[in-house]
Amino acid sequence: MAWSKHRGGGSKGEDHGPRRGYHHGNLRETLIKAALDLIGEKGVAGFTFADAARWAGVSPAAPYRHFRDRDALMADVARQGFERFEAFLTTAWNDGRPDLTTAFGNLGKAYLAFARTEPAYYSAMFESGVSLDDNPDLRQAGDRAFAILRKAAEALSATLPQGARPPAMMMALHIWSLAHGIASLFARGDAARRKLPMTPEELLEAATLIYLEGLGITGHRK
Amino acid sequence: MAWSKHRGGGSKGEDHGPRRGYHHGNLRETLIKAALDLIGEKGVAGFTFADAARWAGVSPAAPYRHFRDRDALMADVARQGFERFEAFLTTAWNDGRPDLTTAFGNLGKAYLAFARTEPAYYSAMFESGVSLDDNPDLRQAGDRAFAILRKAAEALSATLPQGARPPAMMMALHIWSLAHGIASLFARGDAARRKLPMTPEELLEAATLIYLEGLGITGHRK
DNA sequence: TGTACATCAGTGAACGCGCGTTCACTGATGTAC
DNA sequence: TGTACATCAGTGAACGCGCGTTCACTGATGTAC
Numbered sequence: 001m002a003w004s005k006h007r008g009g010g011s012k013g014e015d016h017g018p019r020r021g022y023h024h025g026n027l028r029e030t031l032i033k034a035a036l037d038l039i040g041e042k043g044v045a046g047f048t049f050a051d052a053a054r055w056a057g058v059s060p061a062a063p064y065r066h067f068r069d070r071d072a073l074m075a076d077v078a079r080q081g082f083e084r085f086e087a088f089l090t091t092a093w094n095d096g097r098p099d100l101t102t103a104f105g106n107l108g109k110a111y112l113a114f115a116r117t118e119p120a121y122y123s124a125m126f127e128s129g130v131s132l133d134d135n136p137d138l139r140q141a142g143d144r145a146f147a148i149l150r151k152a153a154e155a156l157s158a159t160l161p162q163g164a165r166p167p168a169m170m171m172a173l174h175i176w177s178l179a180h181g182i183a184s185l186f187a188r189g190d191a192a193r194r195k196l197p198m199t200p201e202e203l204l205e206a207a208t209l210i211y212l213e214g215l216g217i218t219g220h221r222k
Numbered sequence: 223m224a225w226s227k228h229r230g231g232g233s234k235g236e237d238h239g240p241r242r243g244y245h246h247g248n249l250r251e252t253l254i255k256a257a258l259d260l261i262g263e264k265g266v267a268g269f270t271f272a273d274a275a276r277w278a279g280v281s282p283a284a285p286y287r288h289f290r291d292r293d294a295l296m297a298d299v300a301r302q303g304f305e306r307f308e309a310f311l312t313t314a315w316n317d318g319r320p321d322l323t324t325a326f327g328n329l330g331k332a333y334l335a336f337a338r339t340e341p342a343y344y345s346a347m348f349e350s351g352v353s354l355d356d357n358p359d360l361r362q363a364g365d366r367a368f369a370i371l372r373k374a375a376e377a378l379s380a381t382l383p384q385g386a387r388p389p390a391m392m393m394a395l396h397i398w399s400l401a402h403g404i405a406s407l408f409a410r411g412d413a414a415r416r417k418l419p420m421t422p423e424e425l426l427e428a429a430t431l432i433y434l435e436g437l438g439i440t441g442h443r444k
Numbered sequence: 445t446g447t448a449c450a451t452c453a454g455t456g457a458a459c460g461c462g463c464g465t466t467c468a469c470t471g472a473t474g475t476a477c
Numbered sequence: 478t479g480t481a482c483a484t485c486a487g488t489g490a491a492c493g494c495g496c497g498t499t500c501a502c503t504g505a506t507g508t509a510c
Contacts, residue, residue: 023453023505043351045267050496059455064498066453126406127349129265132416142416166432169419174429178396181403184348194354194364197391207396207433210388214436245472245486272463281488286465288486 016055028066030056035077040120044128049073074128075135081121082141088114089148096155101212107152108179108204115183116200122183149176156217166215178207250288252278257299262342266350271295296350297357303343304363310336311370318377323434329374330401330426337405338422344410348402371398378439388437400429 016030016037024030034055038047049070053060067073092110096103115122124130125142132139153171160166186193187200196203212218246252256277260269271292275282289295314332318325337344346352347364354361375393382388408415409422418425434440 021505025453027453045351048496049498060496061456061498061500062454069497129267170425170428173418173425174400174432177403177407177425177429178400179403180407181399181401184406185399185402196395203392203395203399206392207399210396210436211429211433212436214432214434247486249486270463271465282463283465283467283489284487291464 016057024056024058024062027056027058027062031063031066031073032077032080035073035124036120039077039123044074044123047074071130074124075130075138077121078124078128078130079135079138079141081118081125082138082145084118084121085114085125086141086145086148089145093148093152096152100152100156100159101217104152104156104212105205105208107149108175108208109201111179112183112187112200112204115187119188122188126180126184146172146176156212156215160216164216171215174211175208178211179204182207246278246280246284249278249280249284253285253288253295254299254302257295257346258342261299261345266296266345269296293352296346297352297360299343300346300350300352301357301360301363303340303347304360304367306340306343307336307347308363308367308370311367315370315374318374322374322378322381323439326374326378326434327427327430329371330397330430331423333401334405334409334422334426337409341410344405348406368394368398378434378437382438386438393437396433397430400433401426 016033031052034052035047038051038055047070049063050060052073053063056062063073067076089107089110092106093103094106130138132142150168150172153175154168157165157168157171182200182204186196186203253274256274257269260273260277269292271285272282274295275285278284285295289298311329311332314328315325316328352360354364371394372390375397376390379387379390379393404422404426408418408425
């Protein structure tokens with residue numbers, strides 16, 4: 001009776017996903033979707049726990065059954081983001097095919113593409129301020145994504161004669177920093193984005209080619 | 223009488239700067255200091271207008287005499303930050319002395335030093351989400367700071383024979399992105415900072431040298 | 445197959461809190477004469 | 478130099494709001510027998 005007005009879904013035009021009655025059935029996943037949607041809309045700072053509950057069409061106390069607090073939910077979003085990021089980068093690298101420099105360029109493009117098409121994940125991963133020390137799984141997920149860059153750097157480094165090989169770790173950090181810098185400054189959808197006389201992808205590709213040239217890695221080696 | 227308990231300073235152990243009576247005398251500047259202090263302490267998201275008033279030892283309505291709202295204050299902090307940034311970078315570049323590559327390295331070090339020693343300014347400038355479109359002065363201040371990088375890039379580019387000169391704009395954007403990426407990922411004081419097997423400065427310097435090498439700009443040319 | 449019961453995943457009402465903002469006001473300061 | 482007055486830069490009380498969080502509760506689900 002008292003609860004019937006919240007039943008059946010859509011009474012406030014707010015709740016998303018299937019409601020099968022008193023029990024939601026899949027609230028945890030729905031809250032993560034809510035977070036992504038709301039972060040995308042209002043930014044990482046404007047997102048609140050209460051908002052997520054509203055979005056899911058559920059009482060404000062319900063999320064506490066699944067997450068300790070807002071930060072725990074945010075950390076889970078970030079973790080999931082890193083997992084998708086890793087998969088996305090792995091596909092782009094494609095084990096160095098068709099050739100290493102092309103694959104390396106694809107990796108860079110994929111980095112920017114992810115930042116652009118998944119700004120909510122990207123924000124949760126890099127701008128939400130969730131502590132890596134308090135979330136070991138999150139750190140591990142981030143490390144696994146970084147490992148793809150490292151693997152690619154290793155393959156490129158190995159094309160040089162022994163003795164002239166730059167440390168793969170350093171290369172990977174350079175490329176990560178560069179891609180992250182470009183994504184932060186130019187490839188995000190927010191109002192602080194700077195204007196650019198070229199696409200972010202072109203900017204990154206040019207920088208990467210110059211960088212590899214500087215290392216003595218010139219295009220289209222096997 | 224009623225107001226006397228707020229007079230004379232320090233009644234709550236919160237207000238800073240000189241209070242000379244009913245009129246503050248320099249509230250505008252004090253609010254900016256408050257913002258810097260509070261952003262440094264709680265981050266850009268945790269900073270509120272009411273907090274700034276409290277910090278200044280003033281009623282919550284007082285700031286409205288000087289700033290339209292929290293974002294206007296934030297924009298002013300960011301603008302001031304870009305002005306200091308510009309001055310700092312100018313000093314570091316030192317008109318290309320003692321030689322161009324050394325001066326360029328100094329510029330990079332200065333970039334990271336600013337991000338580290340002035341994290342509150344840096345956050346307001348790059349992470350506060352203030353709109354550049356709504357704040358033309360802010361955009362201009364940012365452009366002026368960027369112009370230092372561009373000037374340095376021009377000087378380096380000009381050491382190459384005509385025809386082989388890379389566009390200075392592109393070089394400047396590359397260096398900016400790289401430095402910003404490193405600063406964001408590794409040189410900030412927050413909990414999301416990644417661990418690094420070297421200092422951010424070393425990482426940036428190595429990248430810069432490789433990059434210049436790739437352009438054919440080798441060290442210590444006049 | 446049915447029934448009793450434990451457990452799970454929600455409800456909804458309530459609370460304290462701090463923020464943003466407004467309002468009529470008032471003390472301090474500057475200026476015209 | 479003194480005085481009247483306009484303006485400026487504050488006060489402090491009040492308001493509505495949304496958030497985070499707790500609490501006793503209850504409907505739904507699963508399981509032992």
